[in-house]
Each structure stands twice: as structure tokens, then as C-alpha cells.
Amino acid sequence: MAQAKSENECRPRGRPQLRSDAETKGIVLDAARQAFAGDGYAATSTEELARRAGISTKTLYRLFPGKAALFEAMCADRLERLLSAVDLQATDEVDIEKGLRAALLACADLALDPEVVALQRMVLQESAAFPELAAHFYKNGISRTVTALAGWLRAQVKKKRIALDDVEEAAGMLIGMVASAPQRAAIYGGLALPSRKDIERRVKTCAALFLDGCRAA
Numbered sequence: 001m002a003q004a005k006s007e008n009e010c011r012p013r014g015r016p017q018l019r020s021d022a023e024t025k026g027i028v029l030d031a032a033r034q035a036f037a038g039d040g041y042a043a044t045s046t047e048e049l050a051r052r053a054g055i056s057t058k059t060l061y062r063l064f065p066g067k068a069a070l071f072e073a074m075c076a077d078r079l080e081r082l083l084s085a086v087d088l089q090a091t092d093e094v095d096i097e098k099g100l101r102a103a104l105l106a107c108a109d110l111a112l113d114p115e116v117v118a119l120q121r122m123v124l125q126e127s128a129a130f131p132e133l134a135a136h137f138y139k140n141g142i143s144r145t146v147t148a149l150a151g152w153l154r155a156q157v158k159k160k161r162i163a164l165d166d167v168e169e170a171a172g173m174l175i176g177m178v179a180s181a182p183q184r185a186a187i188y189g190g191l192a193l194p195s196r197k198d199i200e201r202r203v204k205t206c207a208a209l210f211l212d213g214c215r216a217a
Contacts, residue, residue: 025063025073028053032074037118041071041126041133068132075140078116096161100207103152104178107145108199111179116141121187146171162211170210177206 031052035044046067050060064070094102110116120137127134150171156162164170182202185191194202 021063024053024055024059028055028060028063028070029074029077032070033078033115033119036071036074036122037115040122041067041130068130068136071133072136072140075119075136076144079110079140079144096156097207097211099152099156100211101203103149104174104203104206105200107149107175108178108203111145111175112182112193112199114193117183117186117193120183124187145175149175174206174210177209178203 028049032044032049035049035052039048044067046060047057049067049070050057053060060070064073120141123133123137146168150167153162153164153167153171157164157167182194182199186193
């Protein structure tokens, strides 16, 4: 009995360890991405976001000052995978065409992701009433994607693999070639997004056009 009592006295007491703010933010961002894409920005309340994340509204406001700040953080969080993928391709060992295809595929994977396209559709629908949505989406989505690809192109220019006067402009053109038409078809035409095979074929064509052109000899 004395031994059992000693073991019980040594057992830790008190509340279980709470979830960290970083973990809670991740859960909130996932809930926000689904809610905004599914229900729209205006129709999604902070109370609903807190309920989906399993936290109180007080905790939600402690982590994010408001719904606009949460939307901005969600867009930024969604881009991190793309940015790291593009950065990883700027190596000496990668052939220029293979490297460009990999960089463009990373851009296309995010630009043509069903959730991202749904968010873009929502932004277009509600930007008149909430102009800050378009600004946040551009800053944390379109602009950062172009900047990431421009960084990759700049590295290739320094290695004298390609020659460009304006890498930012070229990056915007490339992303437009890869993603703009399928995005418009899905958002305005209600068509299905391209399959992975279709995206890879489009990326291959865009890379060849960019590097070699298509004018007949």
C-alpha cells in the first residue's frame, strides 16, 4: 500500500497539456479554407469558423484580429508549398528544360488546385462588396507565385542558360500560359479542371514554346 501511494503521489497532476497556438492556427486555417470556398466570404461568420475549428470565438480573435486577416493568412499559408517547390528546382544538376517543367508544374499544381480555383471564384463574386479580398488574394497568391518563378528564372539567367531582359514579366507570361485558360474555363465556363496528365502535357508545351519558340524555319 505504501508503495502504491508513493507511485500515485509521483504521478503528474493538473490539466493536460494544451494545444500550441501554432497547431491551433493550422486547424483554423484549414477550417477557413473549406468554409470560404464552400460558403463564400460574406456568408461565413467568425462564430462558424470557430465552431468548425473547435475553439471559442475569443481564441479565434486572439489568433487573428478579424475575418479579413484570417483570409490573408489562409492565402499565405496555401502558397508555402508552391514556393518551396519552385525554390528546390534551382540547382546546377537540373537540365534547363526539366527544371523549367518542374517549376511550372509547381505553379500549375497550386493555380489549378480545386480549392484555390474555388477561392478565386469566391473572390471574384464578392470583391465588389469586400475589395480587400482581391488585394489579399493578389498579394498572397498571384504576386508571390510570379515572384517565386521570377527568382528561378533569374538564377538561370545568372548561369547563362537563358537570356531575359525582364524576369518578372517573363514569369507572369509563363504562369498565364500554363494556368490562365484552364482557370477561366473552370470559373466562367463551368468546365472541369484539367487532369494531372493534361497539366503535365500543357507544362511541357509551354516550356518548349518559351525555350525554343514555334516559328517555322
